[in-house]
Every structure is written in structure tokens, then in C-alpha cells.
Amino acid sequence: MTSVEEERPRALLAGASRRWVRLLPWAVAFVLSVALLPTTIVVLTADYGLNGGVAGALAVAQAAPLLLAVVRPLQAWYVVFVADVAGALVLLTADFQERLLWPLPPMEIVGYVGLCLALGLRERRRTLLLVWLATAGANVALGFVAPHGSSARDLLFTILGGVALLLGGVLRDRSEVQRRLVEQETISEAERGRRTLLEERARIARELHDVVAHHMSVITVQADTAEYRFDRMPADVREEFTAIAATARESLGEMRRLLGVLRNEEAQGELVPQPGLAQLGPLVEATARARGPVEFTPCDVEVPEAVGLSAYRIVQEALSNVVRHAPGARTQVSLSVSEPGQGEAARLIVLVVNGPSPEPSATPLEVGGTGHGLVGMRERVRIIGGSLDTGPLPAGGFRVAAQLPLTEKDFT
Template sequence: MFPGSETRAGRLLVRARRQGVLLSRAFGGPEPGEALFARAPKPWMRLLPHFLALAASASLLPTTVVVLLGDYGLPGVLAGLLGVGQAAPLLLAGARPLSAWYVVFSTDVLTALALLLWGGPLDGAAWPWPAPTIVGYLLLCLPLSLHLARRTLVAVWLSTAAAAVLVGLLRPGHSPGSSVLLVVLSGVVLLLGGALRERSEAQRRLAEQETISEAERSHRRLLEERARIARELHDVVAHHMSVISVQADSAPYRVQGVPEAARAEFTSIADTARQSLAEMRRLLGVLRSEGTEAEGGGAGPELAPQPGLGELGTLVESAVRAGVAARLTVTGEPAGLPRAVTLNAYRIVQEALANVVRHAPGAEAAVTVALSADGSALRVEVVNGPPATPARPLEWHGTGHGLIGMRERTRLLGGTLDTGPTAEGGFRVAAVLPRNEPAPGENA
């Protein structure tokens, strides 16, 4: 019980992991047919690839046409068609990069052939790949590497290298500088982009597994807490069932003149009570976890008497010895409360004080444990102030049993639980446990 309690810390941890999953999905590899960054958390991130593709296409189209016209002397119509074929498919790079690659790759090969057949003198000019062709191809390789699997990327690079070699054979004496540059740079881009995609995919899978594991741990803690509560309630209910059985068995001897029919009814009640008690013990064996059996035949924790409100004073004193300035106040008349109510009230106070010791050392401001009983319910409130001398918590992360157990106990009794930080910087736990009709002679 402290401002940074395990429940809020767990929520923050799950929220951080969820953001990590979103980011890794956003910047990792998309699914087939899905646009790049389609799962990004921000709208501008989802639109960014399309803006970049539009800017690249708009800048490369006129540049390619001018270079093919001025530097290589291609006819205007042919230069325009080849420029469109190299630059326009970049608009598809964000969603369908492989389709765009088919068009660009084919156009690049046709450009090399057109320069050889209809272009001017190539002496001193880059051939078979002009500079705008290399730039546009490299820009296309980046979304390719973020979309496609490793096997496809290897096929793309091998196709690029094969095309460079085959086209270069058409003019043996020409310098292969542009071909080497294209093959090397495209391989580097495909390699780096593919590595980034695989790393993002691994991080996404890891984040998902951690989130799933956290949910499973929380569910397991909840089940363990319910099993522990069930074992404690067994002690409470078993006591009443035993009393019913004994009273029913002894009623014909304690009450004079009991008719034979009533004797048979009392015997039936006693048998039913014993059968119910045996069934409860069998169900408890299913809920009992490993290591909870009494060892060596002695009275282990499962066989020890369950505490109640009478032991709260001792509990508060133990918290004081642990360095917590705790005090107990009781108002109303708690006598006659059902055993289930007193047991759960004790456990709630016990867990609240334990959280103060574990998570809020230095809380010299008094920890107030207040009990108020009236005709309808028992109200339990534990409030600790802010640390007067801040100290490092004994535990940074809680096990999750504390508040989970408190909620389960109050829900089991039909009550309510309110937890949260106070305005002064402390923490407050308040539970309302409805008063059920007590059994005759039951004491707190």
C-alpha cells in the first residue's frame, strides 16, 4: 500500500509494453498487401511513406527526362516515357513495392538498351545506369527491404546483378563503374533494411510474449489468491457444519420427549452435515497447492487457527516493531460479527501494513488502522502518510497478491474496496464488509 503500488506499476508496465508493440509493428515489416507504417500509432506516421514517395517521384521524373535528353541525346518522347517508367512507380513503393520494382527494373533495362541504340556518343558518360536511375532504384530498395522476406530480397539482388552483367556484355569495352555501383549499393540497402525489419519483428514478438506472460502471471496470482481464500473459508464453514452435526446428533438426548419422526429428522440433518463437510474437504484437496500440507505431521499453516479482530492489536504491534508508526482505533461494537467477516478484515489490514513496510519505508507519519462496526457492516480503513524521510523501498515491484487478495475478499462478502493515493501523498485502503446474520453464540 503506497503511491507506487504494484497494481499501478503493473498497469504502467503493460502500457509501456503495449506502446512498444505498437512502435515495433509500425516500423517493422508490414503484412503482405499492407502499406508501410500502416499500423503506426500517429496519422502523420502512416502518411509519411506516401509523402516521401510523392516527393521522390516528383523530383526524379523531370531530372531523369532532362538527363536522358541533354546528356544522352535520346528523343524527347522516348526520354519522357522512360522517365515516367522509372519515377512514377515509386508512388506504389509504400504499399506494393514488389510491383513497383517489376516496372522500374524493366524500365531500367530498357533505358540501358535505348541509350545504346538511340542515344548519342557514350564516351565518358555513365552507362548502362545513369545517375537518376541509380538513385531511384536505391530509393525503391528501401521499402522493398522493409516489406519482403529475406529470400525475396536475395532474388531481387541476384536479378539486379544478373541484369548488370548481361547488359554490360553488350558493350565489352565500356567501364562497368555504374553497374558495380548499383549492385553494391543496392545490396547494402537491401541488407540493412532486411536486418532492420527482422530485428523489429523479433522485438515485436518478444513484446507480445512478455505481454501475454504478464497477463498469465496476473491470472495465476488471482487463482492462487482465490484458492487461499477458499482454504480459509473452509475453516469457517467447517466449524459451523461441525456444530450443526453435533447439535443434531445430541438433540434427542438433550431434549425430552422428542417424537420418533423428529429423531429421524435430526439424524438426517446430522448425516447431511457430515456429508457436506466431507465434500468440502475433497474440494479443498483440489484447491490445495503444493507445499501447503503440514510437514512431519505437525500443525502447519493450513491447520493453525485462523485469526480475527482479537489479533489486530498484536498485528499492529508487530508493524510498530518493524518501524511503522501504526495505531489502531475501534469504534462501534464489533462483537458478534460472522467469522468470515472478521477473518477477511484481519487479512486486509495485514496486507495493507505489509505493503507499508515493503514499499514505503520512512513513513514516520502515523499509519492509522480504523475499524468501525454498525448494524449493517464493518468498515476497515488503513491510511499511511507520505514518508517524512524518503527511503528506498525494500521492493520495487510487488507480487500482485496484495490488492488482488483484498478485492477478492471484499467481493466474496458482497462488499466494496476503495484504494488510491491521498492528497498528502500517502495511500489509503478502505473496505466495507457487510454484516451477515451471525450464528448464535459466535464471537469475534
């Protein structure tokens, strides 16, 4: 069943997003068929003097396939082209006035031009060129048997057909370019988000290395100096401390080798000690001096270095977003500890709330945004087992709220 559906041809403009555009080819084909069928019969009989039965047969062969052109324009062209050439030859047997168009009467030219437009929207350039060459070749060949001599107007349907083929081809190419551009933009945005996530993870890994490396260094020093700080240490205990120091040094060396892969020349500034809750005050003051009023409510609580680092980075990114998107907005930064609930430990709550920009006419430093900063926040919170809630406020502004564990056992 699936293979049959895949082979079934799609109607013209079936991929359009709007319903009226998808229905447009059917509506045009229906109107042309209904209008041209009786008109062709009347004109061929009244003006050209053909027999009614012959005129009816030609009208059906020339107008009815226009409905097929919505789905299979090339097959419809085969039928209409043969019918038009046959109609031109039949008209040679009739006695009509010189002022009348030949080889195709006006209503047949209208149908043929509409069919050529459908071909241009569906077929490849090579097919369109062959169709036009066949049209021009038939037009030239019929010109040798023209009942009233050849004239420039006899080439009308070749010229109009070529224009319709060209217009349809241009529209099809333009639609294809736009579709590929949208696909590429979608892929680029997805790749950009993925790259941002990977870069943030690498940055987090570098920062956590600095935190863990400090503890590993302390373990190494304490294990190495244990025999000097404790008198009459048994030999087996001394060997145990020596093994602990050696293992710690080996682990520290492996971490440094890993860090050499994660770091690059652009990350040299990250070699300084990593910030924590104690550095939030200077960060808020610097933002307030440079960009607008910021209220800070600190909290005197001891947290693991990884948690303090994550809290600092979250506040730093949130304040950067305020500066970029709502310059001058009043901002509140607060740290607090939640009350422990039933079965839940107390957590550090980091809250950054900003109002709308005080000047409605103020131009943000960045219009819109990719949301990649929020990706980094969520990644940091996820790694240490916290939660993050972000979103716009009803009265304007934005809110960032993070809940982070207070002890290492809550996220190890």
C-alpha cells in the same frame, strides 16, 4: 465491403503508433518522384544525348512507380526494373562519355535503392533474395554489351541495391520481433493477473472451508449428543437428530475432499485456525516494530468469521504494500461501524491510510507493482457482499477503505 477492405494492401509503416512515422514513406516517395522525374529527363538529354521524348518516357516509367512502392513495392519493382533495363539498352544507341555511369545513371540508382529499401520493409526473405539475384543477373548480362568495357563501378547499383534490401529486411524483422514481444508481454500480464485471481479465489475457498467446517462440526456434535441431553426424547425426534448428524458428517466429508483438491504442499501453514479481528492488534504491532509507526484504532464489534477473516487479510495486504512501496511511512489503521441509513444496514469500515515515505531518497523495496494484491482485496470484498475503495492521496501516500457486512444475512 469488409472482405474488400481486408484485401486492400496496407501502406508501409501503417502500423506505427506515431502519425509522422506513418506518413514518412509517403513523404519520401513523393520527394523522390518529384525530384527524380525532371532530373532524369535533364540528365538523359543533356549528358547522355537521348531524344527528349524517349528521355521523358523513361523518366516517367522509372520515377512515377515510386509512389506505388508505398503500398505495392513488388509491383512497383517490376515496372522500375523493366524500365531501368530498357533505359540501359536505349543508352547503347547514344554516344555518351566514358566517365558517365552505365547501365544506370546516378538518379536512377537513387530511385532503385529507395525502391529496394521499400521491398525490404514489406517482402519475405525469399522474395528479397530473388529480387537481388534478378538485379545481379541483369547487371552481369548488360556488362557483356557495355559500350566502354566493364568496370567495378558498373556493379554499383547491384551492390547498393543489395545493401538496401538487407537493411530493409533487418528493420522489418526487428519491428516484427518487437511487435510480437509486446503482444507476448500483454498476454503474459493478462495471464498473470488471471492466475493471481484464481490463486486468491482458491485461498479464499480454503479459508472459508475452515470457517464453515467449524460450524458443521458443532452441528454434528450437537445433533449426536441431543438424545443424551434431553430426557424422554420421542423416537421420531431422535431419528431426526440422527439424520441431521449424518447429513452434517457427509457434508463435512465432501468439504474435506474438496479441500484436498484446493490445498497443495505449499499451503500446509493454512491448517492453523484462521485469523480475525482479534488478531489485528498483534499484526499492527509487529508491523510497527519492524517497519515504522502504525496507529491502530480497534472496534469492539461481533462479526461473522468470514468477515473477520476478510478484514484481517485486507489490513495485512495493505500493510504489506506500505512496507514494499513506502517504507517508514506513517500509517493509520482503523476499524469502525457505519451508521445505518435508510434501507441500509450498518457496516464494518476498515480503513488503512499511509502517508508518503519520510525520506524522499528512500528506495522502495519494490518499484512499481502489478496490482495483484488489490485484485485479491476486491475478490474477498465481492464474495461477502462488501465494497472497496482504493487510490493514491493528493499529498502522497495511499488509501484503502473497505465496507463489510456485519451479519451473515447481509451477504448470504
